[in-house]
Amino acid sequence: MKFAIGMWLVLAGLVQAAGLEFAELINEVNAASDATSVTADFNFTNKGDKPVTIAKADPTCSCIKVQISEGKLTYAPGESGVIRTSFEVGNFSGSVDKVVALYIDNDKPDHPSMQITVRVHIPVIVGMEPKTLKWELGGKAEPKTVQIRMAEGKPIHVVDVKSSSEAFSCELKTLEEGKKYDLVVTPKIMDVPSISVIRIQTDCEIVRYRVQQAFAVIPRPTPSATPSKP
Amino acid sequence: MIKGISELVAILAISLGAAGTTYWLKGPPVRLFVCDPASLKPDEICLQQLSPATKVLWVDARHRKEWEESGVPDSALWNLDASENMQTFEADIAARILESPRVIVYCGDENCGLSRQVAERIRALQLGAEVSVLRGGWRALNEAGRTRSGGAMIKDSNPKS
Numbered sequence: 001m002k003f004a005i006g007m008w009l010v011l012a013g014l015v016q017a018a019g020l021e022f023a024e025l026i027n028e029v030n031a032a033s034d035a036t037s038v039t040a041d042f043n044f045t046n047k048g049d050k051p052v053t054i055a056k057a058d059p060t061c062s063c064i065k066v067q068i069s070e071g072k073l074t075y076a077p078g079e080s081g082v083i084r085t086s087f088e089v090g091n092f093s094g095s096v097d098k099v100v101a102l103y104i105d106n107d108k109p110d111h112p113s114m115q116i117t118v119r120v121h122i123p124v125i126v127g128m129e130p131k132t133l134k135w136e137l138g139g140k141a142e143p144k145t146v147q148i149r150m151a152e153g154k155p156i157h158v159v160d161v162k163s164s165s166e167a168f169s170c171e172l173k174t175l176e177e178g179k180k181y182d183l184v185v186t187p188k189i190m191d192v193p194s195i196s197v198i199r200i201q202t203d204c205e206i207v208r209y210r211v212q213q214a215f216a217v218i219p220r221p222t223p224s225a226t227p228s229k230p
Numbered sequence: 231m232i233k234g235i236s237e238l239v240a241i242l243a244i245s246l247g248a249a250g251t252t253y254w255l256k257g258p259p260v261r262l263f264v265c266d267p268a269s270l271k272p273d274e275i276c277l278q279q280l281s282p283a284t285k286v287l288w289v290d291a292r293h294r295k296e297w298e299e300s301g302v303p304d305s306a307l308w309n310l311d312a313s314e315n316m317q318t319f320e321a322d323i324a325a326r327i328l329e330s331p332r333v334i335v336y337c338g339d340e341n342c343g344l345s346r347q348v349a350e351r352i353r354a355l356q357l358g359a360e361v362s363v364l365r366g367g368w369r370a371l372n373e374a375g376r377t378r379s380g381g382a383m384i385k386d387s388n389p390k391s
Contacts, residue, residue, distance in 0.1 A: 060342075061310050062309065062311050090311070090314070090316070091315060091316035091317065092316075164325070194328070195325070195357065197321045215320075217324075217356075
């Protein structure tokens with residue numbers, strides 16, 4: 001009996017979740033370099049034989065706004081709708097996945113039966129790789145390099161470099177004016193844990209890319225890496 | 231048979247009346263958040279698993295206003311609001327991580343995915359920190375009296391970011 005009830009509940013859940021059918025569950029969007037927001041539409045149809053209600057759409061990030069067919073939440077069999085997601089680009093860059101959880105009909109809290117994903121590709125106008133340079137405490141004070149590469153198009157120049165800590169020295173090498181730079185960072189003291197935020201200022205026309213930062217760190221040894229006393 | 235049913239109905243009525251009166255006088259029951267370590271995801275931690283001696287850098291993933299009003303004292307703010315400057319968040323964390331390499335992110339909801347996203351961003355900085363997400367989020371901290379509102383909002387608040 002318990003098995004039968006359990007099976008019935010499982011099947012009922014599957015049918016309910018299968019009611020809404022989306023043209024695609026992941027929607028990829030390319031953002032323009034100066035875009036402040038991008039939108040992605042998710043078209044769906046109720047392919048089931050019962051009306052379906054979208055009880056809640058939870059974007060899990062304040063950077064996403066969700067609008068469902070101008071407020072229409074219940075869909076009769078065969079009826080179609082659109083979920084429009086608007087992503088605020090803010091300081092994001094590179095590829096960003098944002099998930100919107102969809103609670104259909106009587107889904108339990110925190111158990112949405114569907115989710116859709118907005119995959120936004122935001123161009124990296126001023127790239128810094130790696131973002132973090134690391135040295136081992138007590139190791140050699142070897143110079144390490146952050147590569148600064150500008151996107152294709154109008155040249156972008158590095159106009160200033162600042163380190164938040166005097167424990168590291170920074171040297172900017174121009175490989176190709178307005179295109180390629182190397183930032184060579186060398187720690188001065190190796191026996192003290194330290195961190196520096198290294199900021200580069202550029203003349204990029206788009207304000208949000210103008211300042212970029214990388215990190216230089218000599219971390220404290222983790223407890224497991226510390227030799228135990230006899 | 232009828233007498234038995236009548237008595238049962240009477241008992242139920244008295245019980246419901248008593249429960250209703252209690253609810254009316256005392257309000258709804260306070261349901262404290264319970265964290266079961268056995269149900270944790272690999273990057274999560276229960277508040278009770280932390281030793282009082284552990285120095286933690288708390289990171290609040292809620293909106294700035296909520297953090298200012300009811301965040302953990304001395305916590306850092308890091309949310310994904312488009313109006314915020316991520317570089318400032320990064321620099322702030324970097325400046326403090328050396329002294330507190332144990333970082334725990336919390337947000338307003340018990341199962342908030344936002345704190346996981348923030349934790350991933352902090353890990354990506356590779357500053358040598360151990361980064362976890364607090365199961366139970368702000369609610370668990372508030373019930374433990376660790377927030378600026380210090381448990382005062384247990385009964386009527388469960389903000390969600």
